[in-house]
Amino acid sequence: xxxxxxxxxxxxxxxxxxxxxxxxxxxxxxxxxxxxxxxxxxxxxxxxxxxxxxxxxxxxxxxxxxxxxxxxxxxxxxxxxxxxxxxxxxxxxxxxxxxxxxxxxxxxxxxxxxxxxxxxxxxxxxxxxxxxxxxxxxxxxxxxxxxxxxxxxxxxxxxxxxxxxxxxxxxxxxxxxxxxxxxxxxxxxxxxxxxxxxxxxxxxxxxxxxxxxxxxxxxxxxxxxxxxxxxxxxxxxxxxxxxxxxxxxxxxxxxxxxxxxxxxxxxxxxxxxxxxxxxxxxxxxxxxxxxxxxxxxxxxxxxxxxxxxxxxxxxxxxxxxxxxxxxxxxxxxxxxxxxxxxxxxxxxxxxxxxxxxxxxxxxxxxxxxxxxxxxxx
Numbered sequence: 554x555x556x557x558x559x560x561x562x563x564x565x566x567x568x569x570x571x572x573x574x575x576x577x578x579x580x581x582x583x584x585x586x587x588x589x590x591x592x593x594x595x596x597x598x599x600x601x602x603x604x605x606x607x608x609x610x611x612x613x614x615x616x617x618x619x620x621x622x623x624x625x626x627x628x629x630x631x632x633x634x635x636x637x638x639x640x641x642x643x644x645x646x647x648x649x650x651x652x653x654x655x656x657x658x659x660x661x662x663x664x665x666x667x668x669x670x671x672x673x674x675x676x677x678x679x680x681x682x683x684x685x686x687x688x689x690x691x692x693x694x695x696x697x698x699x700x701x702x703x704x705x706x707x708x709x710x711x712x713x714x715x716x717x718x719x720x721x722x723x724x725x726x727x728x729x730x731x732x733x734x735x736x737x738x739x740x741x742x743x744x745x746x747x748x749x750x751x752x753x754x755x756x757x758x759x760x761x762x763x764x765x766x767x768x769x770x771x772x773x774x775x776x777x778x779x780x781x782x783x784x785x786x787x788x789x790x791x792x793x794x795x796x797x798x799x800x801x802x803x804x805x806x807x808x809x810x811x812x813x814x815x816x817x818x819x820x821x822x823x824x825x826x827x828x829x830x831x832x833x834x835x836x837x838x839x840x841x842x843x844x845x846x847x848x849x850x851x852x853x854x855x856x857x858x859x860x861x862x863x864x865x866x867x868x869x870x871x872x873x874x875x876x877x878x879x880x881x882x883x884x885x886x887x888x889x890x891x892x893x894x895x896x897x898x899x900x901x902x903x904x905x906x907x908x909x910x911x912x913x914x915x916x917x918x919x920x921x922x923x924x925x926x927x928x929x930x
Contacts, residue, residue, distance in 0.1 A: 559867045561635040561672060562896035563603060569628040570621040572598035573923040583634075585892065585915035588900045595923045596900040600872050603898060606631045606642045607671040607870070609654055609664035617650045633671055635867055640670055668704040672861050672869035676876045680854055684837050684846040688827035695828060698857050699758050702864045706754060713747040716740060717819055725817040737810070744822060745802045748788075751823040752798065756784050759828065765859050770852035773887050778832050780849055785827040848884065855891055868895040877901050885909060 560583065568577040573595045588596040601619075604612055606629055611619055620627040627646040632639060643655040654661050656670070683690045700707040720740040727734055763782045770780040788802050789795055805821045806813075813820055830837040830849050837849050861869045871892065877885055878901055885906045892913070904917065917928040 559636050560894055560896070561633065561867045561870060563606070563631045563633050563870065565632055566599075566602060566606075567628070567630040568599075568602055570624040571602055571627045571629055572619055572621065574598065575621065575923070577923075577925070579918075579925060581896075582914060582916035583896055585910060585913045586896070586898045587904060587915060587917045588898065588920055589902070589904055589917060589928075590920035591902060594920045595925075596920045597874055599920065599925075600874055600898050600900050602629050603631070603870065604673060604675060604872060605629055605644060606633075607667060607673040609644060609652060609667050612675055612677070615650065616646050616652050617648055620646050620648060642667070642671070665704040665707065668700065668707070672701060672865060672867060674701075674854070674857050674861070674869045674871050676854055676871070676873045678875055678879050681847050681850050681876070681879055683850040683853065684830050684841065685843075688825070691828040691830075692824075692826060694853060695755055695759065695762070698762065698860060699754060701857065701861055701869075703754075709747060709750055709754070713744070713751055713823070716743045716747060717822065717824060720744060721818045724814050724819070727814045728817060731814075741803065741806050744806070744819070745799055748802060748822045749798050752786055752789060752826070753795065755823070755826070756786075756789070756795075759784050761860065762853070762856050765856040766852045769855045769859070770849065773848050773852055773855075773884075778845070778848075780837075780852060781831040782853075783829040783831065785829050786823070787821055787825060788823075844881075847880070851880075851884065851888060855888070858891060858895070871895050871897045873897065873899045875900050875902075877906055878903075882906070889913075 562583040563581055564583065565578065565580050567579075568574040571577075577599075579599075588599055590596045601611055601613065605616075605619065610616055625648050628643065629646075630641070630643040632641050634640075641655075641657050643658075645653045645655075647653070654664065654667065656666065679690065680694075683694055696706070696710060700710070720737070723733070723737060723740060727737070759782055766780055766782060770778060788805060789798055794801055802821070806819075809820050830841075830853075832841055832845055832849060835841070837846055841849065858869060858871065861867070877899060880888065882905075886909045889906065889909045919926045919928050
């Protein structure tokens with residue numbers, strides 16, 4: 554399935570004192586941009602700069618770590634285009650940890666404004682471990698997808714994390730002094746109100762992810778595999794439980810009070826939930842081969858692209874950070890089929906997939922020690 558959407562792309566980027574770039578101005582291809590070079594040369598830094606412009610922060614470093622060594626400030630600037638609208642985005646970073654966001658020369662402090670304007674999907678090698686590794690990667694996947702199309706969900710998660718942190722701190726104190734145990738109920742009620750919204754949002758959203766992922770996975774496996782996703786909650790076990798989620802949540806928190814105080818953390822809530830991935834009626838985490846697990850992870854990530862297209866009728870910008878080298882040629886070819894009508898950035902140490910890009914408009918950049926050369930092909 555390739556739902557048609559408007560092309561969103563960044564046409565140029567300017568970097569000043571960013572990572573290993575002193576000063577860079579680069580015009581970009583509106584379709585495929587391949588950034589090739591050895592490790593630690595600057596290709597991931599360039600891809601990372603596009604992500605920072607879209608999110609206001611990095612996916613792998615704190616913003617202060619993005620500033621070139623020995624400098625106090627850094628700037629990233631780019632021009633984004635969609636539906637006949639041009640937006641100039643500029644982000645300045647200042648030590649120790651101050652970030653300023655400018656949209657068309659107007660300052661804003663809200664990163665959510667970027668989320669509403671620019672849609673981006675990142676593929677990293679860690680994503681390919683989503684099925685095999687622990688539940689935190691699968692929770693992060695669905696939370697990121699939700700946040701992509703509903704920025705208010707990010708605030709909900711932030712509020713929940715803050716309340717959870719406060720409750721856990723109180724639990725640690727109560728282990729040695731329980732005189733303030735009555736205040737635990739205050740945090741419980743806030744946790745229940747926020748946690749309920751997160752659980753319901755995830756369950757409802759996963760229904761949509763399920764239907765889209767099923768189609769994508771069938772295509773990736775030539776109709777040989779059927780994938781199903783199930784939300785595994787420690788609170789909600791069936792649809793009837795959704796009707797009384799608050800009372801169940803409250804009861805479980807009360808039942809686990811002694812254990813939570815002893816351990817110093819909250820053992821009930823969406824922060825420990827999981828997504829179970831079933832392939833042909835078998836648990837993919839327990840019984841899937843590495844190839845099956847990677848294909849399932851690709852199906853989930855590709856669903857993110859299709860969901861954004863259907864939600865906002867725009868094709869998100871796609872970033873692949875050293876992912877292609879982790880895939881065999883068959884999976885490389887399959888994933889590239891989804892790149893039509895999208896701007897894509899691919900980092901790699903060598904290009905072993907160019908045959909699959911014959912019908913694409915593309916630019917290949919060689920990057921060595923922060924110097925970029927346009928490789929004419």
